Amino acid sequence: MRKINWGIIGLGNIAHEFSKAFAQINNAKLLAISSKDENKLKKFRQQFNVESKFSFKNYQDLINCDEVDIVYIALPNSFHKHWILKAIKNNKNILVEKPATVSLSEAREIKEYLEKTNIFFSEAFMYRYHPQIQSVIDIIKDNKIGNLLSMKTSFGVNILTKKKLFIFNKKKKINPKSRLFNKDLGGGCILDLGCYPSSFSLLIGSLKNKLISNSFEISNILTEKGETGVDINSSAEILFQDGFKSKVHASFKDDLGKKSIIYGEKGTIFLNNSWLGGDIIVSSKDKPEQKLHFKTNKSIYGYQIEKISNNLIQGLNKINFPIMSLDETLLNMKIVDDWLNYG
Secondary structure, eight states, X not given: OOOEEEEEEOOSHHHHHHHHGGGGOSSEEEEEEEOSOHHHHHHHXXXXXXXXXXXXXXXXXXXXXXXXXXXXXXXXXXXXXXXXHHHHHTTOEEEXXXXXXXXXXXXXXXXXXXXXXXXXXXEOOGGGGXXXXXXXXXXXXXXXXXXXXXXXXXXXXXXXXXXXXXXXXXXXXXXXXXXXXXXXXXXXXXXXXXXXXXXXXXXXXXXXXXXXXXXXXXEEEEEEEOTTSSEXXXXXXXXXXXXXXXXXXXXXXXXXXXXXXXXXXXXXXXXXXXXXXXXXXXXXXXXXXXXXXXXXXXXXXXXXXXXXXXXXXXXXXXXXXXXXXXXHHHHHHHHHHHHHHOO
């Protein structure tokens, strides 16, 4: 069986979790890695059996490597656009960590370049590949909860305090150079976490009506800034023209979890873990509560790598819904832009 050769630029925590998934699938191989940190290169090379000749200190060298079929860009947000354009120039297929860019204008610029090519491009919202998302779509399309009314979706992890002596919280020391708290690196909870609830809102909203750039507006924004000037807690409401609305919340301050609830005229769908996969509870007025559990044999990143690699083997440069399309990336960045700029 043919295997797609992957290269990774940026070897942080997300790249590490992503890389572990290659052991679970048989149509892809982690061939090349690149980092400016020699210690990370050495550890990755040893852990994932990457040959020395495919271990690069320079990102461009990996992009230039003919053996690499697709590059996964896992750098801080502010570097995404630069290296996406470099990859496009070298005719490399691209998976970029979310958010694909830090602004709508950057996303539009990338789209202009991509439209002139046959390059595969996708934003790495891995949750879209998990079987639970297709199940949610099927439940809604089968009219099991009736006409869609609204939803609530959140992503929040307390990274600002730690428990001390069981009941007291102690404030953690913030590193202003960290990608999460550095504005110049695209930090803040909206870009880092809020793009998940906003993208999920688009997915569910699209099941009711076709979405275009002017078919929704964002309002009721409440944002708290941290000591480095980035947003650390923020909520908003997305109102779609057809009346569907979604309340979104992202936080570095509160443990909001990864829950979502979708309301229909006849019932609800509850997701315990929207982003990594978990149980779904379907409640309706005329049927007993139903709990759906998904037994999987691979991680969520495994589903993602396998699906993309299969597409590339077939010579396809686009993946069908519900995977994030380029147009949807632009729609999501419009929401995130408004959320950031008016928050």
